[in-house]
Amino acid sequence: MIVRRNMRRASPLFLVTLVLGFCFATYNLVTIVMHNRSISKWMVDDSNGGIFFDPVIGRPENMSKPKNAKLPFHVALTATDAPYSKWQCRIMYYWYKKQKDLPGSEMGGFTRILHSGSPDNLMDEIPTIIVDPLPAGLDRGYIVLNRPWAFVQWLEKATIEEEYILMAEPDHIFVTPLPNLAHGGYPAAFPFFYIKPAQNEKLLRKFFPEEMGPVTNIDPIGNSPVIIKKDLLEKISPTWMNVSLKMKDDPETDKAFGWVLEMYAYAVASALHGVQHILRKDFMLQPPWDLEIGKKFIIHYTYGCDYNMKGELTYGKLGEWRFDKRSFLRGPPPRNLPLPPSGVPESVVTLVKMVNEATANIPNWDTE
Structure with a gap:
């Protein structure tokens, strides 16, 4: 466990610099945003047509966890109504329910934050709240740019009993109870x-x-997985949204960061608010690079797993045996996927077994 310190508090000079530094958004970006009333309340424009955010806050004082006290957190994941997102959410929710009440777990309630703007066919299966997507064209095809805006809306409109929130993603599987x-x-x-x-x-x-x-002072993180106090996330989220939009609007930054742009934006937004994170390598494992489950809590199956029949990794080349979530963009994977050949690491074998268990027990699995 690593705790990073030595942050500075925001100074008046910084606030002036911040305003000046964030006053160069393009006219078109401002026009699109300001035509949408619900999003414009979270964005501030100045006389030059720029966008910036409210002044930052200092880091809260450190608080130790009372001995033997349970501090439940609400599990929240953002999602779309695309088949690719839905089947992952169903598996994720299945394993949440399996692990939630086991010893060691501090998982509380669960919400799928659906940022497609309208209901889908999972409303009765998974606790869901509907929020609006960004105004048309603002995400420029980068769908995850909707994530911070989704959290801003959810935090404003939802009643969340827990003091803490876990920001999770559809391709997360709880492999052990999460404290x-x-x-x-x-x-x-x-x-x-x-x-x-x-x-x-x-x-x-x-x-x-x-x-x-x-x-x-900027942590090497994204927004997920993160467990954070609700009041901190309420302060960070509008900044996270604005920094994401600013980064996307900057061609040099957009090209350099690509698909991880929104992750950098969350890390920057947190640092601007004087918030740094406890870095937990045991929070998550990512097959095929992490070979063993060990004492880790979440499997993140973002990478394709390709192997030959000798159990040798052939990453970058289609394997004789493979599991890759992107093979199922238009609909869910079939039940009872074949297990990997002998010699494949425990992490990959466990992943496929957990997917198979979920699909075997989720009713109407083939429904898109």
Whole structure:
């Protein structure tokens, strides 16, 4: 467990710099956003047509977890109504229900935040709240740009009993009961090897001014998985949304960060608010690179798993045996997927077995 410290509080000079630094959004971006009343309340425009966000706050004081006290967290995942998203959500929710009440778990309620703007056929199966997508054209084909906006809306309109929230994703499977890994004002997050603030200082300085300290104050994380206090997320989310839009509107940043742009935006937004995370490598494993389950809590099956029949990894080349979620973009995988050949790591075998168990027990599995 790693706790990162030494953050600075925002100064008046920083706030002035922040306003000036965020005043160069394009006219078209502002026009699109300001025509949508529900989103415009979270975005501030100045006389130059720029977009920036409310002043940042200092980091809350550290709080230790009372001994033997349970601190439940609400599980929240953003999703669309596409078949690809729906079958992953169904598997994820199945394993949430299996693990929720086991010893060691501090999982509370569950919400699928559906940012397609209208109901789908899973409303009765999975607890769901409907929120609006971004105004047409604003995500520019980058669908996950809707995620921070979805959280902003959900936090505003929902009644959430738990003090903490886990931001999760459809391709997460709870492999063991998950406790609350956060400690008061210190959220818990998984460190991603490909989020490298120090190597991207030139780009990040467009959004994280020098007055806030070194770019190493930006955690190497995304927004998921993260367990965070609800009141902190309420403060960070509008900033996260605005930084995401600003990054997407900057061609150099958009090209450099690509599909992880929104992850960088969450890390920057957290740092701007003086919030740093406890980095937990045991939060999650990612087959095929992580070979064993060990004492980890979540399987994240974002990578394809390709092997020959000798059990040797052939990543980058279609395997004789393979499991890749992208093989099922238009509908759910069939029940009873073949298990991998002998010699394939435990993590991959466990993943396929857990998918098979879920699909065998979820009614009407073939429904899109």
